Amino acid sequence: MLINEMIIDENGVAFIPSLGISFQINETAKEIIELLKEGKTKEEIVKILSEKYERDWREVYIDVEDFFIKLKVYGLIQ
Amino acid sequence: MKYVKPTINRVDFNLASKYGSPLKTQRIKNDIDGVNVKELTETFGSPLFVFSQRQIEEKYNEFKEAFSSRYPEVEFWWSYKTNYLDAICKVFHNLGSKAEVVSEFEYQKARHLGIEGKDIIFNGPYKPKEALKVAVEEGAKIHIDHWYEINDLEEIAEELGREIPVTIRCNMDTGVYPAWSRFGFNIDNGEAYDAVKRIFEGKKLILTGLHSHIGTFMLSTEAYKNETIKLIKLKNKIEEDFGFNIEYIDVGGGFASKNRLKGIYQPPEVIVPTPDEYAEAITNAIYEYNKGKLPKLYLETGRALIDEAGYLLTTVFASKRLPDGKKSYIVDAGVNLLYTAFWYNFEIFLDKRYEGLNEPSQINGPLCMNIDIINENIMLPPLDRGTVMTIWPVGAYNVTQWMQFIRYRPAVVLIDKDSNPHLIREKEDLSDIIRREKLPDYLK
Numbered sequence: 001m002l003i004n005e006m007i008i009d010e011n012g013v014a015f016i017p018s019l020g021i022s023f024q025i026n027e028t029a030k031e032i033i034e035l036l037k038e039g040k041t042k043e044e045i046v047k048i049l050s051e052k053y054e055r056d057w058r059e060v061y062i063d064v065e066d067f068f069i070k071l072k073v074y075g076l077i078q
Numbered sequence: 079m080k081y082v083k084p085t086i087n088r089v090d091f092n093l094a095s096k097y098g099s100p101l102k103t104q105r106i107k108n109d110i111d112g113v114n115v116k117e118l119t120e121t122f123g124s125p126l127f128v129f130s131q132r133q134i135e136e137k138y139n140e141f142k143e144a145f146s147s148r149y150p151e152v153e154f155w156w157s158y159k160t161n162y163l164d165a166i167c168k169v170f171h172n173l174g175s176k177a178e179v180v181s182e183f184e185y186q187k188a189r190h191l192g193i194e195g196k197d198i199i200f201n202g203p204y205k206p207k208e209a210l211k212v213a214v215e216e217g218a219k220i221h222i223d224h225w226y227e228i229n230d231l232e233e234i235a236e237e238l239g240r241e242i243p244v245t246i247r248c249n250m251d252t253g254v255y256p257a258w259s260r261f262g263f264n265i266d267n268g269e270a271y272d273a274v275k276r277i278f279e280g281k282k283l284i285l286t287g288l289h290s291h292i293g294t295f296m297l298s299t300e301a302y303k304n305e306t307i308k309l310i311k312l313k314n315k316i317e318e319d320f321g322f323n324i325e326y327i328d329v330g331g332g333f334a335s336k337n338r339l340k341g342i343y344q345p346p347e348v349i350v351p352t353p354d355e356y357a358e359a360i361t362n363a364i365y366e367y368n369k370g371k372l373p374k375l376y377l378e379t380g381r382a383l384i385d386e387a388g389y390l391l392t393t394v395f396a397s398k399r400l401p402d403g404k405k406s407y408i409v410d411a412g413v414n415l416l417y418t419a420f421w422y423n424f425e426i427f428l429d430k431r432y433e434g435l436n437e438p439s440q441i442n443g444p445l446c447m448n449i450d451i452i453n454e455n456i457m458l459p460p461l462d463r464g465t466v467m468t469i470w471p472v473g474a475y476n477v478t479q480w481m482q483f484i485r486y487r488p489a490v491v492l493i494d495k496d497s498n499p500h501l502i503r504e505k506e507d508l509s510d511i512i513r514r515e516k517l518p519d520y521l522k
Contacts, residue, residue, distance in 0.1 A: 022089040029084040053081035067084040073403030
């Protein structure tokens, strides 16, 4: 998965070296990508975020699902 | 720690410009004339049409000043079809506007509001004879659209035993495409002159005015100049040939609002003429070409006076990510409420600043129809359920051409000059829809 080679700087700019393309991401996106790199599943990521931010997991699930579709559109995950 | 929805956007360096990043710009409007949009939807429901009396009056006075400062006798006739809600019509009538109607229903609505027949112009290609007779009896100004109407009016004159003052509607080439040629009599090919001759020979009608309406959302002042010149030249000729005294010329309406037409690159601030520019073109043409006594000048402006005073508030109900990566927001107002969505790209404002970067999005209404798209390409930050969007300008034609479809039509509110909101049309309910329906006994 291309997401594993993503390099993220402190300004939220993410770079994929093999493609030479960049992305602008926010803090939550950064957290999700790091969890993905650790091999966490979508369900595990939802659980971690909803507990950390004390949010209804069902709401967080919609956001993470939405984010995953966008990662797929960019070809960063399968 | 505060939770923010995750966002990721491909960086396209071509998008950056000296005007800033489209990824961060948000258009925000959290009040209308000092009344919070969220509170409005909480009080009156969502979606909600909101009109600003302050903005109506400002625009009306701007047009009135532009014309009255250049010409001695100017009268405004409120175009009912643009927006015939009682309260809106009443605001215009209180400002001094008379009524311009195009059907027996609109005529009845103006009369119901207490407007006298003499203060109503009855326009349009379809005037059933009974409705026409009532209007004649009540002294309305009849603008004739076609030859059959001349016959109908002559019969009514005979039935009433008196002559009827009338105006003919004219059409012409004003140099813009498409020319509106299906209403009235054509000046260029001599038809309008022939109609006047026919009226003269019939001896039952007296011609007192000339009218034209050259189109809608007219961005060219030159077209109005050409229209006025042709009307005035016709006036001069028929006064000389037939001895009619033309009391007024009615140049119609069609002045553009600050809406953004689809397919037009430049913003309305650049291409829409000011009221002064329209007034200058029309009044100069009269002064230059008129012979004899100056006629009164009538205007039937609708859209330009009301469009920008109208807002539609709508609430985000849900969102989804489309397979191509675009975000789709489902809001509670559909295109059935926004007839003008088919040719305008509205301005869309958010009720507050949202965290996150803008991404390509589209706004869809609640109708289970693929065409229900309020904006197909808009950059929006991640929005929450319950976000209130303000769609603008929507004051013209939408609350007359809206369609009850699947859901009930929403309430309409008018905000007075002291920033007090007033309910001027209730939200519909089931009784409005089934009141006229009949279930045959055998189906019960």
